[in-house]
Amino acid sequence: MKTSTGVASSLLLRLDSRSPTPLHEQLFEGIRARILAGALAPGLRLPSSRQLATELDVARSTVLQAMDALTAEGYLVAQAGSCTRVAPELPILSGDRSREPGLPAAARASTSGKGPRLAASTRALKASPVGAPRLGAAPRAFRPGVPALDLFPTALWARTVSRVHARASTGLLDGGDPSGHAPLREAVAIHVSVSRGVRCSPEQVFITAGTQQAFDEVLRLALNPGDSVWVEDPGYPGARRAVLSAGGRPVPIPVDGDGLDVGEGLARAPRARVALVAPSHQYPLGVTLSLARRMALLQWAERTRSLIIEDDYDSEFRHRGRPFTALQGLDDAGCVVYVGTFSKSMFPGLRLGFLVVPPSLVDVFSAARAAAPAPASTLEQAALALFLAEGHFARHLRRMRAAYRERGEALLEALYADCSGVLTPHPCDTGMQVCASLAAPLSDLRVRDEAARMGVEVAALSDYFLGRRRESGLIFGFGGVRPDALREGTRTLARALEAARLRPPQLKGRTR
Known part of the structure; x- marks a missing residue:
């Protein structure tokens, strides 16, 4: 019965005493769903709490608890010394089946056929292969x-983590520096300088929650909507997804035996804002960017004031001889942001990485991080810093x-x-x-x-x-x-x- 002057003789509700959800919560959700579906019209008088308790075979206190919550949230209006009614001016959401009582949230969303408007780039993001x-x-x-998890020194790592937890200061427990734990930034600067030929100070190192966060952070600071970005083709799908998420336009640049074809990049998008490359060990082809193309890429970036994101995800694992020197080590113009990760060298669940920015961008990245939370657990950052400092990581x-x-x-x-x-x-x-x-x-x-x-x-x-x-x-x-x-x-x-x-x-x- 749907009339503002009538009385709801029965709410057609069913409670399940075996459910882990308390009875008063079931009653609250049941009445609320029927109000939102329009089955209980605005102004409709509800049965008394005693009548409902009798109909539903529950304690009156259960009914009162549910009614009080509905009144507090504005669904019901209690009139002193009289009755309780559905709020008379309650706006009912559009749609019929989408508000049916008991319909799961996901099903309600799907039946409407509509949803919040999103950026046009999300269509391309959804179409990206997984x-x-x-x-x-x-x-x-x-x-x-997937790294060799069967060979990771789990016991040694556990002891390192335990030592850090046992000695944790209030500074570590407080959340830490948004730019990253200072000892870890220093340890990373030393490690990449020695092993990869990266030229940097600890102030240029920013800790991230992995490679993908590093890409997202750099691209969001570098791109305006619609800006072109060179991406390797074939290349790492996460790179193009990061470009799309930042509102950029990924431009596929062919990769051959010498790596990214810089000449083709100049032909397709000469004024691209960013180039995202893996020069030391391209994924998935495994080729290395030749020296001639490295120099051409750096010259292009300097001339156009573009940014190069160097993805150095696993080149430390050169099977014979020393790893190739990072592209960042050749950069005299401050155009390269170097991105590294510990997910491949340690274990994926660690979710710790880093980026090294040019000196001219330290203030920009520091300001961007100022209002952000720490990128990862400070305790884990401290444990990794100790793992590096004691030589365990190098071994x-x-x-x-x-x-x-x-x-x-x-x-x-x-x-x-x-x-x-x-x-x-x-x-x-x-x-x-x-x-x-x-x-x-x-x-x-x-x-x-x-x-x-x-x-x-x-x-x-x-x-x-x-x-x-x-x-x-x-x-x-x-x-x-x-x-x-x-x-x-x-x-x-x-x-x-x-x-x-x-x-x-x-x-x-x-x-x-």
């Missing part, structure tokens, strides 16, 4: 980007270089043994992944899906192209997999390759 599907939580062949890196060399060689040997003639692996002398070209006419997307059905993760090179796809291939991660499991994985992959060859192509599917 790569290979994860098959369970544990690392397996050949999940890209861990040396051990990982040897392990990745062994695992990389084992993977290449297994691919040649089991998949020769179908896959051609690229050279692998750095990091934790290998790219392999796939013989035509096999589709890397189809191979990826066949492998997933057989329990093997492998990424399709097609997913890493933003522009026109120029090559079909597969990306293999080997960092988190032992050599014997790698060989077992290539045998399974060989069966997946054969299944993909025999399976007819779908009439409807993804095209590039």
Whole structure:
């Protein structure tokens, strides 16, 4: 009955005494939902608390508690010495089924067909590929980007964390410096200066919650809406997502055996505001930016006053010889922001990284951080600072270089043994992944899906192209997999390759 002069003889409510939600909360939500749905009209008189308690077989105190809460939030109006009514001027939200009592929030949102307006760039963000599907939580062949978690010194790290927690000062417990824990900034400055040839002081180092936060922070400070950004093609999908999130326009620049084609970048977007590159170990192809192109890139940035974001995610893991000097070490004009992470060198759950900004931008980044919370747990930052200062991190890196060399060689040997003639692996002398070209006419997307059905993760090179796809291939991660499991994985992959060859192509599917 929906009349402002009538009485609701029954609220048609049902309470569940077995539910973990208290009865008064169930009653509150039930009445509120019916008011919002329009089933209880504005001004409608409700039954007395005694009548409701009898109808619902609950204590009167339960009813009174729910009614008091509804009155406090403005849904009901209690008239002294009289009755309780639905608020007479309550605005009812539009839609009918979208406000049905008991309908889940997600379903209510979906039935309306509308939602808040978002930036146009979110359409491109939603369309960005997400790569290979994860098959369970544990690392397996050949999940890209996973370090050798089985070799991480967990006990040593736990003792380091315990020492920091036991000695934690009020400064550590208070949240810390928004720019990062000072001892960690100093330890990072020393480490990258020695190991990567980065020229910096601790004041230029800002701690982040990983690579993605570093990209977001730099791009939001550098870009105006619609500004062009060079991104490697094929390249890391997280880079283009960061550009879109910051309102920029990613411009795909081809990558060949010498790295990013700077000449092509000058032709496609000569006045781009930012270039986002991985010069020491490009992902996913694994190539290195040649010296000639490094110099051309720096000259372009200086001439146009553009910014270069150097993504140095895993080049510390050069299997033989010393890692290449960072691009930042060649920068005399202050155009390069150097980005590093501990997620690959330690473990992904640590979620700690850093960026090194040119001296001229220290004040800008400090001001941007001033009103922000600390980028990560100060206690974890302090533990990592101690881990670096005591030499544990350097020893861990040396051990990982040897392990990745062994695992990389084992993977290449297994691919040649089991998949020769179908896959051609690229050279692998750095990091934790290998790219392999796939013989035509096999589709890397189809191979990826066949492998997933057989329990093997492998990424399709097609997913890493933003522009026109120029090559079909597969990306293999080997960092988190032992050599014997790698060989077992290539045998399974060989069966997946054969299944993909025999399976007819779908009439409807993804095209590039």
